[in-house]
Amino acid sequence: MPTQRRARSRTFEEVLAQIEHRIATMGLTVGDRLPGERQLAEQLQVSRSSVREALRVLETLGVLSSQVGRGPDAGAVLTSHPTTPLTDLLRLNLGLATLTEQEIIATRLMIEQWSAAHHSTAASLRTMGEALAAMDTAAAPEEFVDQDIAFHVALVDAAGNRLNSAIMRALRNALRQYAVEAVTRLGHTRDLQADHRRIYEAIAAGDTTASVTAVTQHLARAYPSTAIG
Amino acid sequence: MPTQRRARSRTFEEVLAQIEHRIATMGLTVGDRLPGERQLAEQLQVSRSSVREALRVLETLGVLSSQVGRGPDAGAVLTSHPTTPLTDLLRLNLGLATLTEQEIIATRLMIEQWSAAHHSTAASLRTMGEALAAMDTAAAPEEFVDQDIAFHVALVDAAGNRLNSAIMRALRNALRQYAVEAVTRLGHTRDLQADHRRIYEAIAAGDTTASVTAVTQHLARAYPSTAIG
DNA sequence: GACCAAATATGGTCTGACCATACACCGCCG
DNA sequence: CGGCGGTGTATGGTCAGACCATATTTGGTC
Structure with a gap:
């Protein structure tokens, strides 16, 4: 009855955990690229919206930078701007x-x-x-x-x-x-x-x-x- | 209509600025509620996805907490968990x-x-x-x-x-x-x-x-x- | 070889739908 | 009258698919 707010496990949080897990296990660091949003959604079997929300969190924390277009510099790149x-x-x-x-x-x-x-x-x-x-x-x-x-x-x-x-x-x-x-x-x-x-x-x-x-x-x-x- | 923006600013960033502006001008503080996602999207003339990405940023920074359901405690509430x-x-x-x-x-x-x-x-x-x-x-x-x-x-x-x-x-x-x-x-x-x-x-x-x-x-x-x- | 146009891959945005949750409301029953 | 339970509804959460904007890649033309 004290309206205990329990943390729901939201999809984007699961995506977040997966990405962080990749960083840890694959030794990713600044400069490395993440798969595209569509590919990530496919791999993790979630919608692109959920992937985008997870990426937005990482971008907010200054460890990811997204670039549109095509080529080696496009896509989601790990950075560090604390x-x-x-x-x-x-x-x-x-x-x-x-x-x-x-x-x-x-x-x-x-x-x-x-x-x-x-x-x-x-x-x-x-x-x-x-x-x-x-x-x-x-x-x-x-x-x-x-x-x-x-x-x-x-x-x-x-x-x-x-x-x-x-x-x-x-x-x-x-x-x-x-x-x-x-x-x-x-x-x-x-x-x-x-x-x-x-x-x-x-x-x-x-x-x-x-x-x-x-x-x-x-x-x-x-x-x-x-x-x- | 949000597609004619020539500025580098993304839609969710504009939403972010608007919300921050409301906090400043309306003197909002911890405990106050923001309008619902749908209502916010209607007011700012953007899609709900863009609103959600902006809210996700604020949640990541620890100044917003979203609760599902209905009632006084539901919705997006300003908090402070730095x-x-x-x-x-x-x-x-x-x-x-x-x-x-x-x-x-x-x-x-x-x-x-x-x-x-x-x-x-x-x-x-x-x-x-x-x-x-x-x-x-x-x-x-x-x-x-x-x-x-x-x-x-x-x-x-x-x-x-x-x-x-x-x-x-x-x-x-x-x-x-x-x-x-x-x-x-x-x-x-x-x-x-x-x-x-x-x-x-x-x-x-x-x-x-x-x-x-x-x-x-x-x-x-x-x-x-x-x-x- | 230089240059320009089309193809393509990427993130950005929108629409509309449906689900899960939790309170609000209301009518029933005691 | 008052508690109680079912139903309505507003809220965030998720999904699918489409289209747009951008920038590189590709390939054809001169």
């Missing part, structure tokens, strides 16, 4: 008021502090430097923010954790408009750039403690209304 | 070898350290204590691991960041089997419980530094083959 579903997830939950900007900002600070303490690759330093220079010449707030995102994403990329990188990209995507408005309203790009330079220098010098401190102070300035620490 | 898509995302990317267990473990350590440093609510302490006791009497490794998950999830919940909580749950879900095998193989539940007690005491005492240290040492023991720190 940032896309994460961004959608954050945007929707913000819209539903089941997540707040402050929570996202707190997670951002956590990841950046961790990244500043774990930077290892030198390759990302060049990307950070390029974004730094581009911010100096940025005309519009949108342009500045996009380069700011590139700078901070590169910082996280430098730590070499793809999960954190995907989350970081999603966070910045979801709050991009927030950042544009903040820059437009406050316009303290000079201060922000000074922070960026301190972060860059600390990273380049390999000074972990200084890097974490610089990141923390920068975010405190970027989100003055948010109690972070 | 852990579900995150778990799927991790599992699929592990299967595709685009993410490693090590990366997930590193993110877990990051979140737990952060949580240990930011614990604020006392309500979760009771949950942690109950899980602690349950682990003492756990017979099978699966039972121990489930209570271990409850303990660590409660630790993160105590920090009050729903995004981090959702990520933490997904991490543990994705690596649950890994944990069961580790406990079965190593069987050092006594050491782990000693760690748990140290964490619990430090949290209860409000000693942030000790909490972080205890969490760090615990994870180092739990994942001996992983270079963490």
Whole structure:
């Protein structure tokens, strides 16, 4: 009587399980193709609609990309774009008021502090430097923010954790408009750039403690209304 | 008539945008219902298949739940289960070898350290204590691991960041089997419980530094083959 | 050999039908 | 009057078949 909602076994879920099973047993990975929708429906003895719903789920999760037409690039190809579903997830939950900007900002600070303490690759330093220079010449707030995102994403990329990188990209995507408005309203790009330079220098010098401190102070300035620490 | 669209956008994506627009403008939130599939298709002048694919996307992202039948609880209801898509995302990317267990473990350590440093609510302490006791009497490794998950999830919940909580749950879900095998193989539940007690005491005492240290040492023991720190 | 037209394979969409489920409604009976 | 049971109905789930849009492949023509 408590209206116990039992998960019905829907056809598309069975298709989903079959596809996942193929990925596991056949060792499929990014770049490999799945059979066509009609062929898959035939093989699994289900309708094409059910196959399509399963493929839509995989596409939503960023592991599949469908291309129309004909040839080697057509059809359903396995990919990996974990940032896309994460961004959608954050945007929707913000819209539903089941997540707040402050929570996202707190997670951002956590990841950046961790990244500043774990930077290892030198390759990302060049990307950070390029974004730094581009911010100096940025005309519009949108342009500045996009380069700011590139700078901070590169910082996280430098730590070499793809999960954190995907989350970081999603966070910045979801709050991009927030950042544009903040820059437009406050316009303290000079201060922000000074922070960026301190972060860059600390990273380049390999000074972990200084890097974490610089990141923390920068975010405190970027989100003055948010109690972070 | 939907066949004259020259835009790259597919019909179900247009439906998706319309639904999201309704959520934003009508202030819909968790618990609110969407019109039926047929009615939605009529309103938007698209086929029911396209509506269904859009709803499937929302369901995949954990913000919609469909129930058959009739009555107030039937139909498409807005929800918020961010852990579900995150778990799927991790599992699929592990299967595709685009993410490693090590990366997930590193993110877990990051979140737990952060949580240990930011614990604020006392309500979760009771949950942690109950899980602690349950682990003492756990017979099978699966039972121990489930209570271990409850303990660590409660630790993160105590920090009050729903995004981090959702990520933490997904991490543990994705690596649950890994944990069961580790406990079965190593069987050092006594050491782990000693760690748990140290964490619990430090949290209860409000000693942030000790909490972080205890969490760090615990994870180092739990994942001996992983270079963490 | 270069170029253009037809064939074809692929995903995208639509229509209409039928099934399974679970509540709503209503009439019967106590 | 009130509970109880059968029937109606709205809902999602699935299927079959058709047609469209797109992009490559194929093959014929100059």
